Amino acid sequence: MKTISSVVEHYIKTKPFLLSALSQGIINLTSLSRNMMPELEQELGKDVKQGAVVMALKRLSEELDFRVNHKILKVLKNIGEITVRSSLIDYTFAVSETILDKQAALISEINKETGIFYTSSRGVNETNIVVSETVVHLVDKHFESEKLIQKLENLASITVKLPKENISIPGIYYFIFQRLAWEGIIINEVISTSNEFTILVSEEEVDVAFKVIKDLKSL
Template sequence: MHKIEKNNLSVNQLVKEILERDIFLSVSLKKGYANLSAVTRTLMPLVESRLGKKLNQEALMSALKRNRDFSTNFEPGIKKVLAQSSIKLTTGMVKIVIPNAYIQEFLDAMSDEFVKDTAYMSIGMQHTTIILEERIYDVLPRNLNRNIIDNRRSVAVMHILSPESVIETPGFLVSIYERLAMAGINVEETTNSYTDAIIVVKDQDAGEAFTSISDLIKFSRINI
């Protein structure tokens, strides 16, 4: 879901966006755990700031009532896998793309660093994407640069480790990507290997992306 531009916002759209981003708030409203009036007062400054105008409290409360039935619903199998998953975030990474013909040349240059540090590689039909720490990239031989066809600094890697049951759980990765889309996060690169999922986002989006997936995991653990 794309971020909604300020001049196109309605109260209903904005409330729906807030509830999509905050799993715990949406569930609390749906199940009656949260006081509707208190939530309205808390959200009022944020909503007015996003709308760029004063808002009637009753209008915001009505929008919350209309949207409080929204909640994140997953198949039990997906929720169970999420509950057993963990996530790690690494910022300050570099993503480079090279033709497959030069893979060995890069691996030879990085062999010592691969053992000690964080690096990921995804091999396609014609090109290979390598994601590594900026400090490793900065000490690579300069002559390797001529073979790099794309170079992006300041990216972050979310490493999601799941139980083996993820292999037999359709829709698991879709649930992750949908959650990021709801948060307005653009995925730069993604790959998976057995029980590992690697998702690359911009450094500037790293905090929100991590919180979105971490909350999803926490939500699954308490609602399994």
């Protein structure tokens, strides 16, 4: 059986930015409830009192405040080293039977260089390779016969070291990426391991993106 509380919670949770604003207590609950009323009444099939909606929102905001401000922020305050690298190129190739051999040959040559950025990831249909622009000629040589889907230039990476608790607290990545989205930052790639993640952004936006992530430590 649907209740006002369950319908209100579903409504809020399907709107991520509204969910975050509610958790921060920056929304007028009376005004919000007024805007929600038509949809809630249609969902419940009956008239709903505005006061009941306000109370449901208040309970939900208190729950979200605990979940976000006491758990997620505790992890974010302990963010470790933040490393920025510039002058990167992002390649996306179609997966093929030969692409792993090409990667092995590329890595073998890159290992002879110093200070080179290299990372790769593989999906079902695509393989992604990110390298310093100084070794672009090596990628072009080894992958000449592979199907290139996309090549992005003038990128920078931001690598963030997270405390080990991040793997047991839901919402960490959402909280970070949400704030990047608020600043209009376009994330070209996300590469992660258990306790760190790397994002690729344009070199024009890297300073803003770095500040957003750095400021999380002081929330």
